[in-house]
Amino acid sequence: MKSGFMKKIGFFINTLSKSGGTERVTSVLANALAEVDCEVEVLCMFKSGESFYKLDSRVVVRYLTEKPDGTLKDYFSVLRSLIKNTKHLDYIIGVGMDLCIFTVPLKLFNKVKVIGWEHFNLTVKGPVVSLARHLGIRFADRIVTLTQKDFSDYKKKTDKVVCIYNPTTIDMPPVTTYDNKTLLCVGRLTYQKGFDMMLDIWAEVYKKYHDWKLIIVGNGEDEEALKDQTERLGIGVSVEFVKATKEITKYYATASVYAMTSRYEGLPLVLIEAQSAGLPLIAFNCETGPKEVVEDGYNGFLIPAFDKAAFSEKLQQLMADESLREKMGKQSIINSGKFSRNSIVKKWTEILV
Template sequence: MKVLLIQGGFGVGGAEKVAAMIAAHRAQLGDEVTVMGFDMPDDGSYFPYPESVRLLLPDGAQKSHPLARFQMIRRTIRTMRPDVVLSFLTKVNVLSLAAAIGTGAPVVISERNNPRAQNAHPIWRHAQNLLVHRAACAVMQTERARADLPASVQASSTVIPNLCAPDPDHPAQPDSSGNRLVAVGRLDKQKGFDVLLQAMVSIVDALPDVSLTIHGEGQERQALEALRSELNLEDHVALPGASPSPGAWLSEADLLVMPSRFEGFPNVLAEATVSGLPAVSTDCDFGPREIILEGENGVLVPVDDAPALANAVIQLMQDSALRAHMSKQATINRDRLAPERILADWDQVIARATVG
């Protein structure tokens, strides 16, 4: 079988991680797998791929506009003639569905974020809602996200959460007497790191030895660095850029803090909980409520509420017994998000799409 996966690029991100794992799995099954993207880091794909998987970065893709990307996708589908196309994220979904018209290639789209909240022109969401009827299947990550689809296509959609397993190279090693906080994600308004910095003022007052490392890169770096200076947090907050390798941050923290304003299904939160790293997260749409069992493997707080976020972190960091209990609750998500289980769900979607 010929499988074409299409994503925004080959950098850091939840969609990129899942695409890489699906590609490797299908290649192992014997499929001819091509992964297409429109941006490539200077040192190559952030997530590894087997040598048998072809990575496709069309000429001129990195500075291309949507119409050019549509043409690149259509040309690739016509040339490759895949048995199935798997597309990730709103804009790519729209372009892939439109590009496949008249080619006979079934397209499975996968929404990885919250289209109602993400910083994109509303036309992309409207276009996806119009074109989603052409999809062989729409894969959503939570039931609440599926409920956001047009009612006419909800029955033909399916829910598949992100696959996640403990990282054997970077085991979580939280110290019950530790003081290391970590946050991970793009330096973007979506991730709420500005709220976390505001919360850190109170956290540092209560826990003078605490440190916070925010792993990520993005357009908000200068604003966050300025806010860090304004709040006199330079001695407590580090912004070193992206984690040197996927999952490396797990071994360097005692507590994950995720202050996001919205999500699709946050990989970092799943990675922390299956690895036994306690977490404090906002109860944003979508995902955290499906990952965190309150008081068992983490704590949920309201969105955009710095005092609530600070109080939750302080209380948890001062309660070593509760954090030790949370560290032992990795099985809550480990079985549900096991790669073999999630990949089997993707196999079923692909099988239905190619038969239909």
């Protein structure tokens, strides 16, 4: 963005206090835009705690309500606060297309331009998000998707769509040795992320590879159920659960393979992070997301969705062959270039004109 061409940008999000990928990439992009002389604010719907991830001192955080959470009953109070707090902005970016039910009505009151930022995919449906997507397609100034699949689907309905990947969000030297016998998974401990399937796969793999361990980093409502599952499967000694942490790079640095068994995704930030760390990847080829990062047979393996036997077979192939892990890990580093922070920020600044 040219010097002297300062834009006032607002990100509208439920909260920054969670440790998820949505919150992480919002923080990274807000910081990056502040560095190129945008005036950046993050407008949080609810005041549920401080930002989990570090924000640049130039990024202003505003809370639209004092409540830690809410329901649809809070719609009009949140909207009134949003109208009041966006009059001075050039752009408001709704972090998730569901938030178009708030951001699109702003166009009736303010001159702010509205960007809808799709963080799931069009197969994730429901009455609220379906209405919000309809409003975004009809009235938003731009829609940003994370994947080429969603771009193609939106393109059938509007020309205002552009695909911009999530950027790499970690800074660390890539892995140089692949002899640590550790398989890493990172994510919220919820049904979406499919850790129950990962544990089933691990129970089969562990029969042959007793010298390996599985580390799962994350928080979530399924934590106790997943821990109970490890005990039922008799693999508790080989599985370590770690709370969500800001020091995630140390876990990437000591792993040799990264695995993902999600049932659905937008564009999984953890795959992008693991790739930039130089890890070989293995993931289910769910509807959208993993195929944008994993090139099957190049920097890892894409497994037919939810085929646990095929996943186990390819995972064991990686675990058995250190030279293959190294080869695919180095190719992960090469592939990570298209997710570089500079190139992604440049694409954002091109639409913030």
